[in-house]
Amino acid sequence: MNTKSILTACACIVFALGFAPDSFAQKGKHIAVLIIDGFSNHDWKQTTAVTTWILEQSGRFKVTVSTIPGDSLQRAAWTPEFGNYAVVIQNTNNIQNPRLRWPAHAERELEHYVKKGGGLYVLHSGNNAFSHWQEYDRMIGMGWRPKTSGYALEIDAGKNILRIPPGEGQGTGHGDRFNAQIQILTRHPINKGYPEQWQTANTEVYHFPRGPAEELTVLSYAYDSTSTKRMWPVEWVVKYGKGRVYNSSMGHLWRGETYPPAYRCVGFQTTVIRAAEWLAKGKVTYPVPVDFPTKEKLSLRPEADFIHSTKQ
Structure with a gap:
């Protein structure tokens, strides 16, 4: 089944109406999630x-999608109701076209939403976006930024965090994708019960991720075996006002791929679910599955799981 067919099949399930939770909580058994996409x-x-x-598929979430219009006039009027959702997942990236932006009023609404206590999940290349937006840099903590922009964090052999000032080192980048060994730096509800080290598939480890790096906690890191031969953060969380932000370089899905190993990884899927639950509730109840990957072994879901589900 090709990508176009999969996406067509998905359309009927991703554009459902969201819940209207009180104080960014959930009603009933489902947590309301909004995914922002469009470019x-x-x-x-x-x-x-x-x-x-x-x-x-976890049975815990109901997802609504808001796609930013391609037409500039329609885009200028785009205003999602962030307050109706416990979690917002940011899946837009304008790194190759800086003129593509959210309208200014939507930027302010997202800032207000997170400051009041909303949860923001910055999905992979979402942290490459919006270098013009100062408060976005504060929300995401670190992202794909030039050498002159913000601090870079590195992990040394003693598991200490090294803070590299603006102008030193390099701008953000990555080497080839590889099966990275994720190493826990800080225990947190998201990774509670995970092994100290676990493998994830076909991953980009960002070197010299940069930003204000304020109110930030690094959860995990990985050795960059294909480029710098140094250790860099993979996941971190940020406190922004009363809100919570989760940011990670995991979750790469390039043009021409269909449900690739990076997304089939049991560790990645579990982390997506647990991170979203933590953003919504400040705690995690979703269990670590028995087939969670280990230091020595990847664990991938069958391709057929996703493709069969989207045919229904």
Whole structure:
């Protein structure tokens, strides 16, 4: 089944009405999640479809999608109701076309939403976006930024965090994708019960991720075996006002791929679910599955799981 067919099949499940939770909580058994998409140098349509499937298959989430219009006039009027959702997943990236932006009023609404206590999940290349937006940099903590922009964090052999000032080192980048060994730096509700080290598939480890790096906690890191031969953060959380932000370089899905190993990884899927639950509730109840990957072994879901589900 090709990507276009998968996305067409997904359309009926991803554009459902969201819940209207009180104080960004959930009503009933489902947590209301909003995915923002519409432009990226990555395959944002399939990224949204697979992420929706991962979350809804857990039985804990109801996902709504808001696609930013391509037409500039319609885009200028685009105003999502962030307050109706416990979690917003940011899946837009304008790194290759800086003129593509959210309208200014939507930027302010997202800032207000998170400051009041909303949860923001910055999905992979979402942290490449919006270098013009100062408060976005504060929300995401670190992202894909030039050498002159913000601090870079590195992990040394003693598991200490090294803070590299603006102008030193390099701008953000990555080497070839590889099966990265994720190493826990800080125990947190999201990774509670995970092994100290676990493998994830076909991953980009960002070197010199940069930003204000304020109110930030690094959860995990990985050795960059294909480029710098140094250790860099993979996941981090940020406190922004009363809100919570989760940011990670995991979740790469490039044009021409269909449900690739990076998304089939049991560790990645589990983390998506647990991170979203933590953003919504400040705690995690979703269990670590028995087939969670280990230091020595990957664990991938069958391709047929997603493709069969989207045919229904």
